[in-house]
Amino acid sequence: MRAVYPGSFDPVTNGHLDIIERAARIFDEVIVVVFKNPEKKPRFSVKERVAMLKEATAHQKNVRVDSSDGLLSDYVRKVDARIILRALRVASDFDYEFQLALMNRKLEPSVETMFMVTTAEWSFLSSSIVKEVADLGGCIEGLVPECVNERLLKKRME
Numbered sequence: 001m002r003a004v005y006p007g008s009f010d011p012v013t014n015g016h017l018d019i020i021e022r023a024a025r026i027f028d029e030v031i032v033v034v035f036k037n038p039e040k041k042p043r044f045s046v047k048e049r050v051a052m053l054k055e056a057t058a059h060q061k062n063v064r065v066d067s068s069d070g071l072l073s074d075y076v077r078k079v080d081a082r083i084i085l086r087a088l089r090v091a092s093d094f095d096y097e098f099q100l101a102l103m104n105r106k107l108e109p110s111v112e113t114m115f116m117v118t119t120a121e122w123s124f125l126s127s128s129i130v131k132e133v134a135d136l137g138g139c140i141e142g143l144v145p146e147c148v149n150e151r152l153l154k155k156r157m158e
């Protein structure tokens, strides 16, 4: 079975990678899709986000990275997947995820959204907090893959 794991991944963190690794042990194929979220002002371009994800998941043969600027439900139909994978960290994630899942089911009734629960170690981790800390000169080593750490440092110096 093929699962689609959508998100902004701006940038990918070890929390995302943990979900991808665990999902890749369950599903035959996991397609990680970078979506252009018009509500969010991204730090990295879609191309950069895809490049970082590809580098960080290169060792996993059943993980593919892609991008889309359309509707998630259309993308899922296009790649012939049945599962949308999302993750929950804290209770405050729930409202938005619930709304998203119901909207996606309305748009594409044949697709199921499945949730994985974060590993406790990464439950405090988000792309936003990583960017905030990096901008202020804090150390984010061990929270993101090395390629992300390097790019965030480079962006800070630009």
Ligand code: ADP
Pocket: 006, 007, 008, 009, 010, 013, 014, 015, 016, 019, 037, 085, 086, 087, 088, 089, 093, 117, 118, 119, 122, 123, 124, 125, 126, 127
């Ligand atoms: P979006 O803007 O679509 O929420 P994100 O890149 O922030 O995109 O997150 C994509 C998915 O990964 C979401 O389901 C989110 O809950 C999950 N996620 C984000 N950070 C973590 C983490 N530290 N541990 C587990 N899941 C996470």
